[in-house]
Structure formats: structure tokens, C-alpha cells
Amino acid sequence: MDNDNRDLIYRIESSFNRMSKGQKLIAEYILNNYDKAAFMTASRLGEVVGVSESTVVRFANALNYDGYPKLQKALQEMIRNKLTTVQRIEMTSELEQSMVLKSVLKADMQNIRQTIEEINNDSFNDVVDKFLQAQHIYILGLRSASPLAQFMGYYLNFMFDNVKIVTSGVNDILEQLFHIGKGDLLVAISFPRYASRAVEAMKFSKEQGAHTVAITDSMLSPLTAYADHSLLARSDMVSFVDSLVAPLSLINALIVAIGQSRKDQISKSFQKLENIWEEYQVYVGKNKAKHSDKD
Incomplete structure (x- = not known):
């Protein structure tokens, strides 16, 4: 369990004795059912536990969160890479059919807003320079990230003659990276649940002397351990479908920035x-x- 997750559990456990009776009920429920609580509204959590919505809000404040949405976000971050697709569906079963369209679109909008706020412009510009300097460019995307790699590689092939798209295929991933080395660039795209082969590809490419870039959702992503640069884009999901809207926008921005340098x-x-x-x-x-x- 990472430090952020331990921090959430620690906040609950260290504050437990000072909580009201209603808040203790919430704390116990979250500790035992955090995977379910993560996708409940404040009113729904209160209903399940048997307390008022205002008690749930006060519980979040007692843990030094700026409102219930912040606590909910911390819960979601704690479990997002551990949920199976079946669990994701179950977690969002409370979402009314009539609200699906607006909920999904609003979530995608929020992902883009947060990506704009959190992106490191210096890292972004450094990555653009690495594209321009690379002898060979490898774009890797596996499973649901494969379309992103295909999209990025499609446009880069109009600008460079040294681009290779690496996805699941006849050859093993590492075989497709067999010739990578010093002076080359690997861009690996992966989001929860992170593909283990993507992490292996990053590690292998790093060991071969290539410059490595991770396009992922968080510095907690396993890709960042082997990345020279990490570009972060939010991919918080509403259901079993990964939200790749913000990652695609980030890739669009990279393509445009690279294109401006090669007009x-x-x-x-x-x-x-x-x-x-x-x-x-x-x-x-x-x-x-x-x-x-x-x-």
C-alpha cells in the first residue's frame, strides 16, 4: 500500500476515538467496505450506514478533507488499480440510467481540467525536444492504450521516418524492442489497470540506454519508476470503461507541438x-x- 493510501487509513484510525457515534459507524463501514464506499455519494453512504448526509460531510471534515468529494477521491485513488471490471460495474450500479450521459461527459471534462492544472509544462517541452532529437521513436500501448499508441504513431509517421508502433501482436513486446538503444526514444502509454508488459518494456528500454517517457495517470504509476520524463493525464473512470479523453488530448497537444517545430x-x-x-x-x-x- 502506497503512502497516500496509508495516509487515508491512518487518518481514519488515528481520529477514531475522537469521532461521534455516527462518524464511527461511517469509519467502520469505510474500513471494511472501502471498495464500495469509494463510489457512493454522501447521501447514499449515509443511507447505507444509517446516518444523515450532513454527518458524512462532517466525517470528511474531521479527517481534514475539504468536503466529501475530496475524501471520495482519496478512496477512489486507493482502489482504482485493484478493481476488476466486474467490481467496477458493481461500484457504479447506483448510477441512474437517465444520468449516465451527463455523468460520463462531466467526468471526462473534469479529467481534462485536472490534467491542465497538473501538467508540467517544462516536462512537456522537454519531451517534444526528445522527439526531435531521437534516432528512432518507439510508441508503445497495450490493451486499452493500444488505440492511443496507434493514433499517436499515425500522425508521427507524417513527420518522421523513424517511428515504430509497438502493440500486442505476433511478436513478443521485447522482441519488437530488440534494436532499441542509446539515442532512441520509447514512449509508453498505460493507465489503470497497468499492463505488466508495458512496465517490463520501460525497464528493458531504460537498461538499453534509450530515453523513456511515460504517458500515464499518476506518479504512483509503475511506469514512472523507469521513466526519464512522465506526462500525466487523468483517466478517472465512471464505470468499467477507461476514460481516455484527457490522455488523447495530451497526445494531441504533443503532436501539435512537434508539428510546429517541423512545419x-x-x-x-x-x-x-x-x-x-x-x-x-x-x-x-x-x-x-x-x-x-x-x-
Whole structure:
């Protein structure tokens, strides 16, 4: 259990004797059912425990959290990498069908807001420079992160001729990284539940002398242990589906920033591509040659 998780448990246990009867009921429930409590609203938690919503809010304040949402976030962080998909579904069973659309969209918006607030601009710019300097670029994404790697690699291939996309396939991951070495760049994309092979790939690439970049959700991610740079994007989920909206926005920003540094080369590449697209009627309609937003 990491330090943040121990801190939450410690707060509850060290404050227990000073709590009111109602607050103790909440504390006991959370300690025994933290996986369920993490996705309950304050009113729902109060209902299950048998106390008022205001008692739940006071409980959060007694633990020095700035309101119940902060306590709930701490609970979710504690369990997010341990939940199975079945548990994720069960945890959100309280969500009304009529609220699904708004809840998911609001969660994605919040993920982007937090990513903007927490992103390290210096690290971002350093990573852009590493792309421009790399002899070979490897973009790795496994399982649900695979589409992100494919998307990133698709655009980078318009700017560089040294990009390799590494995903699950016929060859083992480490076999696909066999030639990586000093002067090369590995970008590994992984979010809870983190793919163990992604961590192994980071470790292997680091040992081979490559520069390593992790695109992940938190400094608690196992990828960061082997990363020279870590770019963090929130991926807090509403259900069994991973939220990859903020990670995709971060990748978009990287592509744009890299593109600005290679304007001349990109212009030549796309001019040639426009001619190819038009000749082979890649896009539908009269303006097909003006579309560069692929299939």
C-alpha cells in the first residue's frame, strides 16, 4: 500500500476515538467496505450506514478533507488499480440510467481540467525536444492504450521516418524492442489497470540506454519508476470503461507541438499526400483532397 493510501487509513484510525457515534459507524463501514464506499455519494453512504448526509460531510471534515468529494477521491485513488471490471460495474450500479450521459461527459471534462492544472509544462517541452532529437521513436500501448499508441504513431509517421508502433501482436513486446538503444526514444502509454508488459518494456528500454517517457495517470504509476520524463493525464473512470479523453488530448497537444517545430517538412509531406489522396480518391466528395483527418 502506497503512502497516500496509508495516509487515508491512518487518518481514519488515528481520529477514531475522537469521532461521534455516527462518524464511527461511517469509519467502520469505510474500513471494511472501502471498495464500495469509494463510489457512493454522501447521501447514499449515509443511507447505507444509517446516518444523515450532513454527518458524512462532517466525517470528511474531521479527517481534514475539504468536503466529501475530496475524501471520495482519496478512496477512489486507493482502489482504482485493484478493481476488476466486474467490481467496477458493481461500484457504479447506483448510477441512474437517465444520468449516465451527463455523468460520463462531466467526468471526462473534469479529467481534462485536472490534467491542465497538473501538467508540467517544462516536462512537456522537454519531451517534444526528445522527439526531435531521437534516432528512432518507439510508441508503445497495450490493451486499452493500444488505440492511443496507434493514433499517436499515425500522425508521427507524417513527420518522421523513424517511428515504430509497438502493440500486442505476433511478436513478443521485447522482441519488437530488440534494436532499441542509446539515442532512441520509447514512449509508453498505460493507465489503470497497468499492463505488466508495458512496465517490463520501460525497464528493458531504460537498461538499453534509450530515453523513456511515460504517458500515464499518476506518479504512483509503475511506469514512472523507469521513466526519464512522465506526462500525466487523468483517466478517472465512471464505470468499467477507461476514460481516455484527457490522455488523447495530451497526445494531441504533443503532436501539435512537434508539428510546429517541423512545419516545413510537414508541409512538403502533406502536399505530396494531398496529390495522392486526390488521385486515388481517398476521400469522398469534391473537397476530399482538403481532408487530412483520416479514417
